[in-house]
Amino acid sequence: MLEPTPPRAEPAANEPFYREQIAEMTRQLEAVRDLPELPAFRSTGRLPAAFFEHFNAALACYDRLIEFVLAADGPDEAIQCRKGCSNCCIDLVRGITTPEIINIYHHVRTWPDVKQLFEYHRDSAELFMNILSVMTKPGEEPPGGRDPRIAEAHVRFNSMNRRCGFLDAETGCCRIYPVRPVACRYFFSLDPPETCSPLHVLYLERRTRTVHLPEEIHALLREIDHRFGFRPLNFLAGAFCQFAAEVMRTRPIQIGQ
Numbered sequence: 001m002l003e004p005t006p007p008r009a010e011p012a013a014n015e016p017f018y019r020e021q022i023a024e025m026t027r028q029l030e031a032v033r034d035l036p037e038l039p040a041f042r043s044t045g046r047l048p049a050a051f052f053e054h055f056n057a058a059l060a061c062y063d064r065l066i067e068f069v070l071a072a073d074g075p076d077e078a079i080q081c082r083k084g085c086s087n088c089c090i091d092l093v094r095g096i097t098t099p100e101i102i103n104i105y106h107h108v109r110t111w112p113d114v115k116q117l118f119e120y121h122r123d124s125a126e127l128f129m130n131i132l133s134v135m136t137k138p139g140e141e142p143p144g145g146r147d148p149r150i151a152e153a154h155v156r157f158n159s160m161n162r163r164c165g166f167l168d169a170e171t172g173c174c175r176i177y178p179v180r181p182v183a184c185r186y187f188f189s190l191d192p193p194e195t196c197s198p199l200h201v202l203y204l205e206r207r208t209r210t211v212h213l214p215e216e217i218h219a220l221l222r223e224i225d226h227r228f229g230f231r232p233l234n235f236l237a238g239a240f241c242q243f244a245a246e247v248m249r250t251r252p253i254q255i256g257q
């Protein structure tokens with residue numbers, strides 16, 4: 001998600017409830033990190049049910065933490081986000097980690113329209129990669145990390161107003177809401193929803209509220225990535241297609257005890 005205003009230090013970070021949620025999130029993610037099945041997953045396609053239990057428990061801590069810090073904000077910072085409000089779901093979702101994409105793939109793998117979902121995301125991924133490729137010199141590797149061309153390609157992608165493949169176009173709701181990525185959880189608008197459209201004149205100036213995770217949680221997510229031994233593309237459409245096609249070859253994940 002784009003961040004027109006810089007992230008701020010979280011005023012509630014020293015409150016006991018905030019610290020409890022971070023401690024619990026840490027415990028849950030450490031339990032994921034230490035599962036012995038992770039390094040072999042790419043060849044076995046097998047994970048214990050505990051992987052999903054611990055990872056989704058960590059996400060639930062994050063949701064409680066977000067609710068807590070937003071409740072402490074003053075009336076001038078009332079967020080405008082409501083169920084079914086989805087102008088922001090045209091935004092390229094970046095910063096996806098391996099456990100997130102595994103969680104999402106497992107969630108949608110049995111859906112009757114999973115093939116269409118895959119094809120839609122594949123087209124979105126190709127669109128973004130094509131935008132990026134015209135910014136690179138012949139023979140040059142696609143830019144990565146914090147290369148400014150990625151942010152520029154991100155803005156150009158958004159201006160095409162292409163909705164996320166997981167958005168239910170009729171209801172305006174996220175179809176993967178319980179397992180949606182961290183990047184879709186932390187971002188809120190303080191200005192009216194129409195300003196969240198890239199076609200709105202105030203799009204880049206709108207007031208936003210972000211609820212970031214502390215660095216120690218991001219470090220744990222990186223450790224989990226490392227234990228898996230592979231790293232999908234780090235934007236949602238690309239990660240979903242790459243994981244489905246190259247890692248799972250469209251097979252379901254085998255769930256063990």
Ligand code: SF4
Pocket residue numbers: 080081082085086087088089187188189191192193196
């Ligand atoms: S960020 Fe904007 S479009 Fe998205 S839910 Fe909030 S108000 Fe609605």
Ligand code: SF4
Pocket residue numbers: 088089090091093164165166167168173174175176177180181184
């Ligand atoms: S995953 Fe869900 S919340 Fe995130 S952009 Fe897609 S539809 Fe919106």
